[in-house]
Amino acid sequence: MEPPRGFFASLWSFICFLPYFIGLLILGFIKGIILCPLICLLMSVGNSAVTLGLWPVHLCYTYYCILSTKQLGPVLKLVLCPLVLVLLVFWPIIAVLGSILGGAAYGFFSPMLATFQAVGEGKTNQFFHCIYDGTWDTVKRSFTVVRDFLDMCYYSYFSIMDDLRVQGLSAGKYYEIRLLYVPGALIAGVLGFMVDMIVISIIAICKSPYMLFKGWHRLFHDCVGREGPFLETICVPFAGLAILLWPLAVAGALLGSMVSSIILGFYAAVVVYQESSFWLGLCYIAASLSIYDEYSNDVLDMSEGSCFPRPKYRKNAASVTSSRAASFSRLQSFKRTTSFSGRIVELRSLELVDALLKECQRYGEIMVSEGIITLKDIEDAKSYKDSGKIISIGLPAYCIFQGLLRSAKANSAGILLSDNVTEITSTNRPKDAVFDWFFNPLVIIKEQIKAENLSEAEELYLGKLVLLSGDPERLKKSDIGAPPESELRRAELDGLARRLQGITRSISRYPTFRRRFDTSMKMVVEELAKKNGESSISSGPQTVPRSKSLFVRMFSQKSSRTRTSKHGSDLEAGSVVERDVEII
Template sequence: MEPPTGFWASLLSFLKFLPYFCGLLILGFIKGVLLCPWACLIMAIGISALILGLWPMHLIWTYYCIIRTKLVGPVVKLLLLIAATAVLIVWLIIGIPGSVFAGLVYGFLAPIMATFDAVGEGKEKPFVHCFVDGTWSTITGSCTVVRDVKDLLFHSYFSIMDDLRLQKPPDGEPYEIRLLDIPGALIAAALGLLLDGIMFTLIAFYKCPVMLFKGWKRLIQDMIGREGPFLETACVPFAGLAILLWPFAVVGAVLASILSSVPLGAYGAVVAYQESSFIMGLAYVFSSVSIFDEYTNDVLDMAPGSCFPRFKYRKGKGESSHGNSAPLSRPASFNREKQEGKRPPSRVTSFKNSIDEFNPFKLLDHLFAECRNQGEALVNKGVITMKDIEETKSGKVGSGVLNVGLPAYVILNALLRSAKADSVGLILSDGSEITSDNRPKHTIFDWFFDPLMVIKEQIKAENFTEEEEEYLKMRVLLAGDPSRLKGSLPHVPSLTERKKADIDAFARRLQGITKSISRYPTAKRRFDDLVKALLSELERTMGGSQSANGSQSQAQRLRNSVARMLSQKSMGKTDNIRDEDPEAQMTRLSRTP
C-alpha cells in the first residue's frame, strides 16, 4: 500500500483512520476485560499447581545431580548447592504471583491483539472476525501456556540436570575455584551491587524523559506521514497502540535498567576472580557506570561518550579481550566513527520483510512438520519400528531414535541440501532459505544457527559421496540405539578410519544440538503430536497390508490392541511380551480378533 503524499493528504488519511482505530481499541478492551479473569484463573491455578507439586522433586533431584556430578570439584559443589537452594526458594516465592500476573497480562492483551489482527489485509469477513477472534483462542491459549510450562518444568529441567550429572570434564580434571580469591571477589560484588544500583537508577531516571519525548516525536511523525511502522496496513493498529502504550515502554526500560545493575554489579566478582586482583574488580565497578552511561547515550542518540571515569580493569592488552570482557564492554560509542559513513536506514522502508522473517516458533513448526514427513517415510521403509514408538511414549530413553535421532536426521538433510547448493545459509525443504539477514534475532537461536553453519561448511569440505551420505544419515538417526546401529549401517568401502571418526563427530554434535532444541518451549508439545502421527502411520501401514475385505475393522482392532498394550505397559503388565520382536508384536496384534 502506497502512503499518501503531501501534508493535507496525510492529515486526511489520519483523520479517517483515527475513529476506526479507536473503535477497534474499545472493542478489544471490552473483550480483554471479559476474558481476562478466565485466562488468569486457568494460568494461575495450572502454573501454581505445577510449581508447588514439582518443587519437592526439583529440590531433591537438584541436590542429587549436583552431588553426583563429576564436572566440578567439592568447593564448587558446595557453592552450587547454596545457590540452588536460594534459586529454588526465590522461584517458589515469585513463581506463583508471576503466574497470576502473566494470566492477567495474557488474558487482557491477547484479545486486543487478535481484534486488530482480524482486520488486516487479506482477511475475509473482518467485521465478524473482529468480534469472534481472541475469545475462545484466548482460553485455549491459556491452557497451552500451562502445558508448555509443564513441559519446561518436567521435561526440559530434568533433561538439563541429567546432562549436568552425566557430563564429564573435557580435560579430565573437574572445575575448581581458588579459595584465596573468593573474599576479594565477594567484596567487589557487594560494592558493585551498591554503586551500580544507585548510579544506574539515577541515570535511568535522568534519561527517561528523553526516551519518552523522542519516542513520541518519532511515532507521531510516522503516523502523520504514514511512514515507518504506519506504512503497512497490517502494522497500523499495532503502531497506533504503541503511541498509547509508549509511557509503559519507558517505565519498563527504566525498570530493566535498574534490574541490569544486579548482574553487571555482580560481574565485578568475576573480574576480581579472573584477574586475581581486588583492585581490578574495583576498577570494573567504577567503569561499569561509564559503560552503562555511554550505552544509553548511543541508544537514545545523545552526545557520545560519558562524563564518568573509565579505568582499565584487565591486565591483558585491552579491557575487551576475548572471553573476559564485561557484558556491556565495547568500543567507544559503538564504533560511531565507523558508522558515520554508513547511510542511515530509510524511514519509509516497508515492514513486510520484518514480518516475513523467520522466528523460532515457525522454525519449530517446520522442523516437526518435516520430521513427520521423513518419519512416515522411514516407517514405511521399516527403519522406525513399533519399539521406537513404545520407548518414546514410555519415556524409557533420553536419546532415542524418535526424540533425538529423527530431528537430527532432518537437520542433517537440510545441511546436506545447503552444502550441495553452495548456500550461505540453510535451505529448508520448501525451498526457503535462512540466512544471517532473515534469521530470528534471538540469542537462543544463535546457539543453534552458528554451530549448524560451521557443521555445514565442514560437510562441504569433506565432499561426501552418496554412499557416505547414507552412512552418515543412518549414523545420525540410530545413534541412540547402539544395538541396531551395528547391523543397520551400510557397508561403504571408501570410508577410511579418519572419515568414520569425522562422521561420528558430526553425529555427536548434531545429536547434542537436537537435544538442546528439544528443551525449547513448545517443542515437547509438538513432539507428542509427532509421535501420535507416526503411530497412526504405523497402524495404517500394518492395516493396509491386510486384504480389502474387513481392512477397516482390522485397522480399528489393531488401534485398540496397540492402545491396550501401551496402557498395560505403563502399568507393568507386559513382561511377557517385553522381549518379543516388534514386528512379531505387530503381526500378532493385527491377527487379534
C-alpha cells in the same frame, strides 16, 4: 497502503480514522475484560499445579545430579548446594506470580490484538471476525501455554540435568572454585553495587526528561502522519496507548536502569575472580559507569562517548578485542559471499520447525514401515524413556544431517531445505538470537561435512551413527556397516555424530518443538495403521509389515533381513503421505 502526504491530508485521514479506531478499541477492550479472568484462572491454575506438583522432584533430582556429577569439584559442590536451595525456594513463588501476571496480560491483550487483525486487508466477513476472533482461540492457546510449560518443567529440565550428571570431565579436569579469591570478589561486588546503584540512578534521572519529551515528539509526529507504528491498523491501538502511557514507560526505563546497576555492580566480583586481581575489579567499577553512559547515549540518540573514564579491567584485553574483531570480519565475509537469485524472503522460525517436522514424519514413516524403528520406540519416546531417544533425538538429528549433506553437495552458502529450492542463509534467516544459537553451528558442521568429502559408504555409516547414537545398546546390536579403516577418519565421523546429537538435543528442549514433534509422530502411527488396515496399534515391540523401498538399500546395505527394491522411488513419491503438521 501509502500514507497521505501533506499536513491537511494527514490530519483529515487521522480524523476519519479516529472513530473507526475508537470503536475497535472499545470492542477489543470489552472482549479483553470478559476473557481476562478466565484466561488468568486457566493459566495460573495450570502452571501453578505443574510447578508445585513437580517441585519435590526438582528439589531431590537437582541435588542428586549436582552431587553425582563428575564435572564439578567437591568445593564447588559445597558452595552450589546452598545457592541452589535459595533458587529452588523462590522458584514456586516466581512461577506462580509470573503465571498470574502473564495470564492476565495475555487474556486482556490477545482478544484486543485479534480484533484489529480481523479488519486487515483481504479479510472477509469482518464484522463476524471482529466479534469472534480472539475468544475461543485464546482459550485454546492458554491450554497450549500450560502444555508447553509442562514440557519445559518435565522434559527439558530432566534433559538438562541428565547432561550434567552423565557427561564426563572436560579435558580431563573438573570445574573447581578458588576459595582464596572469593573474599576479595565479594568485597568488590558489594562496592560495585553501592557505587553503580547511586551513580547510574543519578544518570538515569538526569536523562529521563529528555527521553520523555523526545518520545512524545516522535509518537505525535507518527500519529498525525500515519507513519511508523501508526501505519499498520493492528499496531494503532498499541501506538496510541504508547502516547498515553509513555511516562510510565520512562518510569519503567528508570527502574530498569536501577535494576541493571545491581547486575553491573556485582559483575565486579566476577572480574576479580577471573583476573585474580582486586585492582582490576575496582577498574571495572569505574569502567561500568562509562559503559552505561555510552549505551544510554546510543539508545537516546545523544552525542557519542562518555564523560566517565574507562580504564582497562582485563589483563588480556588486546587478545579479546582482536578475537572479536576477527570473528566480526569472518561474519561480514560470510554475509558478503551469500548470494540470492530472485526476491529475498525472510523466513520465520515456525516455518523452519514445520519443515523439519515434515522431514521427521516422512523418514519416520519409512523407517517404521521397514522395521528400523519399532512402534515401541515411539511409545517409549512418548513416555520419556531412555530407549525413546532414537525417536526424540536420533530421528530429528538424522533429518538435520540429511539437510546438511544435501546443502554440502549443492555447494549452498547456507542450508538447503528438502524442496531443494528454499535456502536458509544469513540474509533471510529468522532475526532472533535463539535461532543463531543453532544456525551458526549447523553451518559450521555443514562446512565440515563438505570438507570431509564423504564417500557413499561413509554417508550411510554416519547417517546410521547419528540415528542410533542415543541408544548405545541398539548401536552395538545393529548392523550399521563397516566403519572407516582409518582411526582418525572414524574419530572425525564420531565427532560429527556427537555434535549433531548435541545440537538436536538442545533444539528438542524447547517446549514448542516437543509438542509439535509429538503431534507429528502421532500422525505417523495413525497413517501407518490406516495403510495396514489396523483399527488400533499396541505399544508392544511389534513392527508394521515392511514395504519395499529405496530406503532399504540406502539404510541397510549389508543386512540379510532387508530386501532391495526397484520401486523405491514410487514409495518415496507416492505411498508416503506427507501431511502438514497441525499447529495448535
